[in-house]
Amino acid sequence: MPHFAKLFNFACWLARDTTVAEDLVQETYMKALRGFSSFQQGTNFRAWIYRILRNTFLTSQTGLKTTAAIDAEDETAPELATQATPESILMARVELEAIQQALESLPVHYREVILLCDLEEMSYQEIGQTLSIPIGTVMSRLFRARKAMRSLLSTQAEGARP
Amino acid sequence: MICEQWRDKLDAYVDGAEGDFKGLEEHLRSCPSCSAEVLSRVQLKRATRAAAARYTPSQGFRLRVEKSVRAKRGPVRFILWIPSLTAAIAALLIVMSVVLWERHQVHEIAVAQLLDMHVATIASPNPVDVVSTDRHTVKPWFQGKLPFTFNIPELAGSPYKLLGGKLVYIHDQPAAQLLFELRKHELSVFIAQETKGASSTGESETRENGFSVESWTQDGLRYVIVSDTNAGDVRDLGNLLKAVAKQ
Numbered sequence: 001m002p003h004f005a006k007l008f009n010f011a012c013w014l015a016r017d018t019t020v021a022e023d024l025v026q027e028t029y030m031k032a033l034r035g036f037s038s039f040q041q042g043t044n045f046r047a048w049i050y051r052i053l054r055n056t057f058l059t060s061q062t063g064l065k066t067t068a069a070i071d072a073e074d075e076t077a078p079e080l081a082t083q084a085t086p087e088s089i090l091m092a093r094v095e096l097e098a099i100q101q102a103l104e105s106l107p108v109h110y111r112e113v114i115l116l117c118d119l120e121e122m123s124y125q126e127i128g129q130t131l132s133i134p135i136g137t138v139m140s141r142l143f144r145a146r147k148a149m150r151s152l153l154s155t156q157a158e159g160a161r162p
Numbered sequence: 163m164i165c166e167q168w169r170d171k172l173d174a175y176v177d178g179a180e181g182d183f184k185g186l187e188e189h190l191r192s193c194p195s196c197s198a199e200v201l202s203r204v205q206l207k208r209a210t211r212a213a214a215a216r217y218t219p220s221q222g223f224r225l226r227v228e229k230s231v232r233a234k235r236g237p238v239r240f241i242l243w244i245p246s247l248t249a250a251i252a253a254l255l256i257v258m259s260v261v262l263w264e265r266h267q268v269h270e271i272a273v274a275q276l277l278d279m280h281v282a283t284i285a286s287p288n289p290v291d292v293v294s295t296d297r298h299t300v301k302p303w304f305q306g307k308l309p310f311t312f313n314i315p316e317l318a319g320s321p322y323k324l325l326g327g328k329l330v331y332i333h334d335q336p337a338a339q340l341l342f343e344l345r346k347h348e349l350s351v352f353i354a355q356e357t358k359g360a361s362s363t364g365e366s367e368t369r370e371n372g373f374s375v376e377s378w379t380q381d382g383l384r385y386v387i388v389s390d391t392n393a394g395d396v397r398d399l400g401n402l403l404k405a406v407a408k409q
Contacts (some may be wrong), residue, residue: 008217139174
């Protein structure tokens with residue numbers, strides 16, 4: 001089963017519940033088998049199966065509950081990044097848990113774009129195919145997601161200071 | 163503080179996206195602020211990758227999914243195979259029909275050939291090469307002429323009479339033709355080695371152009387009796403030959 005472990009990991013991050021994630025992955029493979037004829041040979045299989053997983057999540061009970069409305073800022077010009085770069089200060093001492101906490105705290109549409117880019121190392125085009133959004137939106141969403149993450153890390157660092 | 167001009171390109175550069183970054187790279191070499199920003203983004207990206215690889219599926223779950231995938235794949239594959247299977251069956255039926263038809267044709271040709279040989283034999287002034295009613299004379303005559311041997315029944319006390327035999331060729335293979343007589347009717351017995359892909363290997367009794375034809379295979383030899391006498395007489399001679407072949 002291709003991408004099994006990674007799909008499961010991604011499903012866990014989406015659902016934030018391993019039992020729900022297992023259901024999602026299982027359903028994803030069933031759907032992929034049923035709809036394999038719709039997969040066009042030569043196109044991106046990974047993007048295709050991740051899209052199935054994501055759509056399965058979005059239409060699931062958990063997905064419907066956790067999916068916040070995607071903010072309208074997506075289509076607007078990116079905001080200026082804050083001048084502070086807390087990660088440069090934090091990185092040396094930040095724990096993995098801090099990043100995991102930050103990821104968990106992100107809205108799902110930010111979390112998924114970061115996971116697809118940083119963990120799955122998908123190209124912007126692949127991410128666009130997976131999320132069914134244009135590349136420009138991928139870039140702007142990624143920018144906001146990272147900004148939000150940096151902000152969360154910064155807050156954590158502030159809280160951790162004596 | 164990072165330079166405004168390059169701000170929008172930093173993520174794409176760090177993410178290894180397609181694009182022209184020559185200008186940015188040139189800038190990074192001379193701008194400590196932007197270089198630091200790129201470095202911190204790279205570090206965050208790496209840390210995120212490490213932190214995000216958090217969940218591992220259990221072996222039990224993997225097996226469960228594999229099982230359900232296999233179960234699902236079975237009927238799906240079967241359904242997908244139906245057209246191919248149908249085509250294969252159709253092709254097989256066609257091939258079998260052709261083979262059977264060809265075999266039938268070969269059989270027809272073989273029988274026709276034997277009928278011709280039988281007719282030619284009885285029409286000939288010298289129907290056999292070895293003329294003898296003694297089986298102990300006829301059988302040895304074939305020694306060295308055939309790659310096989312056979313038995314001739316003792317006909318004393320039977321209505322059949324051995325007239326002799328000759329060497330013939332059936333499908334380019336040497337064979338024995340024995341000639342018997344029964345109430346003025348001649349019966350030819352052809353004995354040849356059974357060949358792979360022979361037109362027929364079973365036992366059969368047919369009537370071809372008024373001739374009775376009986377054939378069977380025994381101990382690797384193919385026997386064919388051709389005669390204008392009735393099928394019962396042909397069968398009786400056949401039984402005598404079958405009996406002696408077992409000895």
